[in-house]
Amino acid sequence: MLSQHALIPALLAICAALALGSENPPTAATGETGGPYVIFLGTGAADIKSPKTDSCPNCTYVREHGGRNRRRFSSLFVSPDVVVDYATTGRESMRDARVEPAKVNWLLITHSHGDHFSPSSIVELAGERIKSAKGELTLLGNATAAKMMREHLASLKEPPPIKAREVRPYEEFTAGEWRCKALPANHDPGEDCLVYVLRCGEKSLFYATDTTWFPVGTFNALKAEKLDLAIVEGTFGELTDPAYLAGHMTFAFDRLVREFLVGQHAMKPSGKFALTHLSLHWCEPYDKLAPKLAKEGILVPYDGLRIGL
Ligand SMILES: [Zn+2]
Ligand SMILES: [Zn+2]
Ligand SMILES: [Zn+2]
Numbered sequence: 279m280l281s282q283h284a285l286i287p288a289l290l291a292i293c294a295a296l297a298l299g300s301e302n303p304p305t306a307a308t309g310e311t312g313g314p315y316v317i318f319l320g321t322g323a324a325d326i327k328s329p330k331t332d333s334c335p336n337c338t339y340v341r342e343h344g345g346r347n348r349r350r351f352s353s354l355f356v357s358p359d360v361v362v363d364y365a366t367t368g369r370e371s372m373r374d375a376r377v378e379p380a381k382v383n384w385l386l387i388t389h390s391h392g393d394h395f396s397p398s399s400i401v402e403l404a405g406e407r408i409k410s411a412k413g414e415l416t417l418l419g420n421a422t423a424a425k426m427m428r429e430h431l432a433s434l435k436e437p438p439p440i441k442a443r444e445v446r447p448y449e450e451f452t453a454g455e456w457r458c459k460a461l462p463a464n465h466d467p468g469e470d471c472l473v474y475v476l477r478c479g480e481k482s483l484f485y486a487t488d489t490t491w492f493p494v495g496t497f498n499a500l501k502a503e504k505l506d507l508a509i510v511e512g513t514f515g516e517l518t519d520p521a522y523l524a525g526h527m528t529f530a531f532d533r534l535v536r537e538f539l540v541g542q543h544a545m546k547p548s549g550k551f552a553l554t555h556l557s558l559h560w561c562e563p564y565d566k567l568a569p570k571l572a573k574e575g576i577l578v579p580y581d582g583l584r585i586g587l
Contacts, residue, residue, distance in 0.1 A: 314357050314481055315586045316507065318579040319371035322349030323513045323526075323557040324393040326367070332559060339563045346580035347563040351393045352487055352555045354509065356476060359383040359454050362485050363394040369403065375582050379403050380410035384453035387419030388463065388487060389471040395423050397430035404438035414439040418451060418458075422469040447472065448495070461496040463489035465525050475503060481587045487511035487555040490526055497538065505545045506587040510535055512553040515561035526555070529571075536576065550585065552577040 326349055329340040340347045350367035355375065361368070361382050372379070382403065387395050404415045417427050417440060427442035445451060447462040447470055456476045463471035465488045473486035473496065484505050486492070492500075513526035522528065527535075532553060539545045553576060561567060568578040579585075 313587050314478055315584055316357070316483065316509075317355040317375045317377065318552075318554065318581060318583045318585075319353040319355050319361070319375055319377070320350035320365075320367055320581055321554045321556055321579050322351055322393075322581075323511075323555045324351075324391070325557050325559050326350060326393075328557075328559045334559060336561065336563055337559055339565075340558050343563065343565065345564075346568075347558075347565055348581070349556060349558060349564075350581055352511070353394075354485055354554070355382075356456065356483070360386060360456055360476070362386045362474065363388055363487075364400055364403065365393050365396045366399050368396070368399055371581060375584075378410070379406035380412050382407070383412070383415065384456075385415065385417045385419075386453065386458065386474055387417060387423040388473065388485075389420060389466060389469055390422040390426055391466070391488065394488070395419070395426070397427050400427065400440065401430065401434065401438055404440050408438055414441050416440075416453070417442045418445050418453065419443075420445060420470040420472055445472065446470065448499070459499070461499050462493045463487075463496070464491060464493050465489045475499075475505075480504075481506050483507040483509065483587060485509045485554075488513070488526060490523060491531055492535070500539065500544050501542045503544045505539065505549050507550050507552065507585065508536070508539055508545060509552045509554050511555035512561065513555050513557050515557065515567075517560060522560075529576075532576065533574065550577055551575060552579050552585070554579065 329337040350371050351365040352363055353368055354362040355377050359381055364385055421444050424442040424444040431437040445460045447460055450459045455478050459475045460472045463473045465471040475484050482505050488511055510532055511527050512529055512532045514522045514528045517528050536551045564580050571578050
C-alpha cells in the first residue's frame with residue numbers, strides 16, 4: 279500500500295511533465311489542467327462519405343457548411359504518445375491536429391472494422407516514424423486485428439518495425455505512461471471487440487466504440503473507476519427504431535450510460551461525458567447538435583478538439 283501511494287505523486291509528475299513538453303495544437307482547449315490531454319482526431323462513423331452524395335437534410339447541411347460538421351473516422355490521440363484506432367483518414371487527422379508521427383508509440387485498436395483499423399495506413403505511419411529515427415511501433419488489439427496486422431507485415435518486402443500484440447477482454451497492460459484495461463464491447467460476434475480504460479496517476483479516461491449497450495461485465499468493471507472523461511459512441515443519434523439498437527448506441531443509450539456512471543460515482547464530479555462515432559447521416563450536424571446536448575451535460579466533440587484531463 280505504502281509503495282503504491284508513493285508512486286502516485288511520481289506518476290502525476292511524469293504525466294504533467296510530458297504534457298508540458300508537448301506541442302500546442304491549434305485547436306480549442308476545454309478544461310485544460312496542465313496534465314494529460316486528448317485530441318479527438320476523428321469522431322465520425324463508417325458513413326463519413328455520405329454527405330458527398332446523399333440529399334437528406336443532415337448530409338446536405340454538412341456538405342454546404344463543412345467545418346466542424348465534417349467528421350473523419352473515429353480516432354483519439356492521448357498524450358503523450360498513444361492513439362486509439364487508426365484507419366485510412368488517420369494521417370490527415372493527425373496533420374490537421376499537428377500530431378507528428380514521431381509522437382505515436384502505441385496504437386490501441388478496438389476492433390478490425392475498416393473505419394477503425396487499416397493495416398496499410400499503419401505501415402505508412404510506421405514508415406514516417408522511421409524517418410524521425412523512432413524505433414518500434416507497438417499495436418495492441420484483439421486477436422483478429424493483431425493477426426491481420428501480422429499477416430499484412432508478412433506480405434511486405436521490407437516491413438517497418440511494428441510489433442502486433444493480442445489483448446484479451448479484461449486484460450490489463452501498459453502503453454507508455456498509461457495503465458490500460460481492455461473491456462468487452464457488444465458489437466460484432468465475429469471477434470472480441472474491445473473498449474478501453476486508460477489510467478495515469480489519478481487521471482483516467484474511458485473510450486467506448488464500437489458497441490451497443492455494454493455487456494454486464496463491462497458495467498461492473500466501470501463501477502470501480504473515477505473517470506475524468508468518458509467517451510461513448512452515439513452512432514444512430516436520436517433514432518428509436520429497434521432495428522438500429524443491435525450493434526451501436528443511440529443517444530437514449532448514451533443518456534442512460536451517463537446516468538449509470540454518475541449514479542455509481544464512476545465519474546469524478548468534474549468528469550466529462552463526450553460522444554464519438556457519430557453518423558453524419560443519422561445525427562444532426564455539429565452546429566445544431568452540440569448546443570442541444572450541452573444543455574444535458576453531454577459534450578459533442580468535433581475533429582481536432584483537444585480536452586485536458
Ligand atoms: Zn465503426
Ligand atoms: Zn465496427
Ligand atoms: Zn444523409
